[in-house]
Amino acid sequence: MVTQILELPEKIVPADVLVVGGGSAGCMAAIKAKDADPALKVVVMEKAGLSRSGAITMGMDALNVVAIPGVASPEDYVESMATACEGILDPDLCRVEAERSFAVLKELEAWGVHFPRDDSGRYRVHQVHAKGSFLVEMEAPDLKKVLARQVARRGIEVLERTMATRLLAEGGAVNGAIGLDTRSGELVVCPAKATILTTGCAGRFGLPKSGYLYGTYEFPGNAGDGYSMAYRAGAELTGFEYLQILPLIKDFNGPSLYVAQVRGARVVNALGERVGGSLGEKEMVAMKAIYHETRADRAPIYLDMTHLPEERIREIEAVMFGSERPTRREFFKARGIDFRRDQVELHITEPYLCGGHGLTGVVINTEAETSLKGLYASGDVAAVPWQYLTGALVFGAIAGRNAAKHAATRQTPAVNQDTIQAERERLLRHLAAEDGIKPHVFEYKLRRIVNDYIAPPKSERKLKTALWWIARFRRDLPRVQAQDLHELMRTAELYCILDCAELSARASLERRESRWGLAHYRIDHPERDDENWLKHVILRRDPDTGEMTVTTRPITAEAR
Incomplete structure (x- = not known):
């Protein structure tokens, strides 16, 4: 197999508007770009299959x-x-x-x-x-298929099974992207007049307690690709000190609190005492409370629905066993758990980075514009706090319309052959490596570093240790050996996870306070400090040195 793909032949697919990522935000962006001007050539580059891709996957x-x-x-x-x-x-x-x-x-x-x-x-x-x-x-339950049908009805070209690996950036502007077709082995080059980044979050970041690389709460296909590509292109990012960690059903990483608590369920400790704050305070308060309850020997922590009337329990079951993760019904059945009589044990899930369920992402304005000309972003990759699916659709639509306007003012950009060759060589060296490190082994060890040194509770000593290990991993990454195209995709994702780890460690080190419950809990700075830290931490790659820069930016008066 390797001998057949050592060339990574080039395939050119020009576009007026290129959408990188075909999840909810990407579908909406493509739809609205095409609606804005049906004459435009709109192309979606999607790592998986469009009808079941992205964080929602089903509905x-x-x-x-x-x-x-x-x-x-x-x-x-x-x-x-x-x-x-x-x-x-x-x-x-x-x-x-x-x-x-x-x-x-x-x-x-x-x-x-x-x-x-x-x-x-x-x-x-x-x-x-x-x-x-x-x-x-x-x-x-089939929302993703609904969106995919709207894309198909407009004749939008979709490049499926193609992982974007690099944005075509030059002089503070983005002119498309390069992707790897994981079926044909072609290097797909898409020069574009406008580019929309909708690649989702970094769901595959920390390591689940199960140790299974893909047993994450968030969609494991999202490995921080967009964060990494935007960073390497020179875009501004923020919120990487906010590590999202959720209280979820033990051994089944699926949504629970939002579904159950709004319908009267309670979170209790082993003594039957109620744990956590109000729903309005978000899960971050519950997370810190659960953390302290565990340290105080009042664990395990449970989701209690035994006091609810039958009608309400049936309603919870209909939601839990329906749209998002229908295998949950079989999980509880196999364990003999009945919400009417049994409490459900919760645990703290692995850390991840997300704009949709947190604060992390590429900095955008209200027009979905990033700090780079011609690059727009929406969905979980964009820093719109706690935006959920609504934000993906709203800013996806905004990005699509504005990208179409921008495309109308430009000629198709020229392709820099040196950039393409550099990307080809970066990928090829992993196919040519002999007796190298297996991608899954490298990933396991890297994500263990996230859990051990970046996940809260944080401290300066732990974070600096993380940065030492990250530098070591960067030196070792060229030794990773890919046996086929699937492993080459997994290897490309390692660069993204590693970039996200450094972004998170450096942002966490910069914010010398504790904020957002457990999400950024520093044991060496345990108190919230509005006087000094009511501001954004901004990360960016210096175009001259290639080094990561960390600065701060004041928030607007209205947010205080």
């Missing part, structure tokens, strides 16, 4: 953020997010998401997505934020 049971007129207001949402993010946010991004959220709901309805209503005809909503009811129930 969802709710839109977590919808400001329904007369029910909740964008102002309440911005206020809630300022509380949840403890002041570290761009409130304009949150306001735009809320203002455009109801239009997204109505568009999904027009595409056939069902939103249940109560007996009076109103949408079924729940309060999960500090102020206002924004979570709207949704019955969409």
Whole structure:
């Protein structure tokens, strides 16, 4: 197999608008770019198959953020997010998401997505934020197929099984991307007038307690590809000190608290005492509470639904066993667990980095523009705090429309052959390596470093130890040997995980305080310090030296 692909032959696919990543945000971006100008050639480069790709993979049971007129207001949402993010946010991004959220709901309805209503005809909503009811129930087990059909109806070209490995960046602008076709072995070069990054989060970052590399809560195909490519192109990133760690069902990394707590479930310790704060304080409060309960010998921690009426339990079962992870029904059945009589043990899951469920991402403005000309971003790869699926769709639409406008002002950029050859050689050396390190072995050890030295509780000593190991891993990475194209893709992902590890370690080292519950809990700086740290930590690759730079930026007065 290796001898057949040692060339990595070049395939040129020019585009007016290139969308890198075909998840929810990517599909919406492609749809809106094509709608803005049907004459444009819109291309989606997707690592997997479009109809089941991205973080949702199948479907969802709710839109977590919808400001329904007369029910909740964008102002309440911005206020809630300022509380949840403890002041570290761009409130304009949150306001735009809320203002455009109801239009997204109505568009999904027009595409056939069902939103249940109560007996009076109103949408079924729940309060999960500090102020206002924004979570709207949704019955969409095949939402990803719905979005993929809209892409297909517009004749948008989709390059499936093609992993983007590098943005074509030059002079502070992005002119497309290079990808690896993991079926044919072709190096796919897409020069583009405008590029939209929608590659999702870094779900494969920390190591699950099971030790299984792909047994993560977040979609394991998301290895921080977009964060790494944006960083290496010179874009600004932020929020990498915020490590998302969730309390989930032990041995089954699936959503639980949001589904159950809004319907009356409780989190309790081994003594039956209630644990954690209000839903409006987000999971980060519960996480720190669970951490301290464990250290105080009041573990295990449980999700308790035994006090709920039968009707409410059936409702929870319908959601838990439906849209997102239907195998959960078989999991509980095999263990003999019945919510009516049994508590469900929780545990702290592995750390990951995400804009959709946290604060991490590429810096964008309200037009979905990054700090690089011609590059837009949306979804979990973008730093829109706690945006969930709604934010992916809202900013995906914004990115698509604006990318189409930008493309109309440009000629197709020239392709730099030196850049293409450099990328080819970077990948080929892993195919040519002999007696090298296996990709899964390298990844296991790298992600153990994340757990041991970057995951909270953090300290200066641990973080500096992480940076020492990261430098060591960078020296060893060229020795990783790929036996086939699948392993070559996994090897390319190692560069992304390693970049994310350094971004997180350096941002965590810079923020010398504790904030966001357990997400950034530094035992050497245990208190929140608004006087000195009410600001963003910005990361960027210096174009002259190639080194990572860390700076800070004040937040707007409205976020205080």
